Amino acid sequence: MIKNSISILITTLAFSGFTFANENGAYIGGSLSLKSNFTDSGLSEDYQVSNNSSGGIEYNNDSSSAVDDVTGIGFSLYAGYYVNRVYGIELGYTQYGDLKNNRGEKTLSPASFSISNNLGWTFSNGLRPFVLIGLSAFQLHESSDSVYDEISGGGVGIHYGAGLEYQPTFIPHLTARLFYQADLSFVEVETIGGYTDYSDAYTLNTSAIMLGMAYKF
Numbered sequence: 001m002i003k004n005s006i007s008i009l010i011t012t013l014a015f016s017g018f019t020f021a022n023e024n025g026a027y028i029g030g031s032l033s034l035k036s037n038f039t040d041s042g043l044s045e046d047y048q049v050s051n052n053s054s055g056g057i058e059y060n061n062d063s064s065s066a067v068d069d070v071t072g073i074g075f076s077l078y079a080g081y082y083v084n085r086v087y088g089i090e091l092g093y094t095q096y097g098d099l100k101n102n103r104g105e106k107t108l109s110p111a112s113f114s115i116s117n118n119l120g121w122t123f124s125n126g127l128r129p130f131v132l133i134g135l136s137a138f139q140l141h142e143s144s145d146s147v148y149d150e151i152s153g154g155g156v157g158i159h160y161g162a163g164l165e166y167q168p169t170f171i172p173h174l175t176a177r178l179f180y181q182a183d184l185s186f187v188e189v190e191t192i193g194g195y196t197d198y199s200d201a202y203t204l205n206t207s208a209i210m211l212g213m214a215y216k217f
Contacts, residue, residue, distance in 0.1 A: 023085035023122055031177060031212020033074030036096045038108065043148075043189070043202040072097040074208050076181070080118060088118035090132065092159070094181065096206050108148060109141040110206045112183045114159035126168055132161040138185045140204075157185035167216070175214045182207035
């Protein structure tokens with residue numbers, strides 16, 4: 001009886017190990033944004049583009065430079081490798097769409113390349129909640145006549161997110177993903193009214209809720 005129980009236990013553990021071992025593999029996917037958002041911790045409310053001949057930006061903003069709308073469809077392309085059902089590494093490119101100020105002028109088209117840790121847990125029903133945390137090369141692609149053209153820094157950011165994946169058993173290689181992701185970067189004002197004797201720090205956060213599909217090899 002004891003021998004039979006031990007045999008059953010060993011068989012169960014062996015099968016479990018086989019299941020865990022097959023949770024690894026490469027994947028590639030893409031997603032479209034359902035909603036994008038951008039915050040600059042008050043930069044566009046503190047400054048406006050200077051009207052004097054020396055250029056730059058200045059205080060007493062009328063909020064005309066503040067981001068008021070996001071147009072266009074953002075998208076994300078990603079690829080990675082699951083080491084096991086808990087951990088993976090992921091590369092991504094995200095374009096968040098065109099951001100406009102409250103005068104309808106295009107101000108930013110932020111985008112990022114990222115490398116992130118993908119941490120989660122794959123359940124037997126195919127669901128996998130996960131979080132992303134890593135670094136990104138972040139670009140605002142700002143218009144030349146916006147306050148964001150007069151800032152420094154922000155080239156390297158923190159990439160983070162969270163979401164839920166689902167791999168249906170009847171389609172073993174396809175995975176659907178609903179997730180939130182964002183890029184956080186830190187910048188300084190370079191000029192005020194053409195002068196460089198003052199600086200102030202701000203935090204930029206660009207984010208999106210996305211829906212995507214991936215193929216797992």
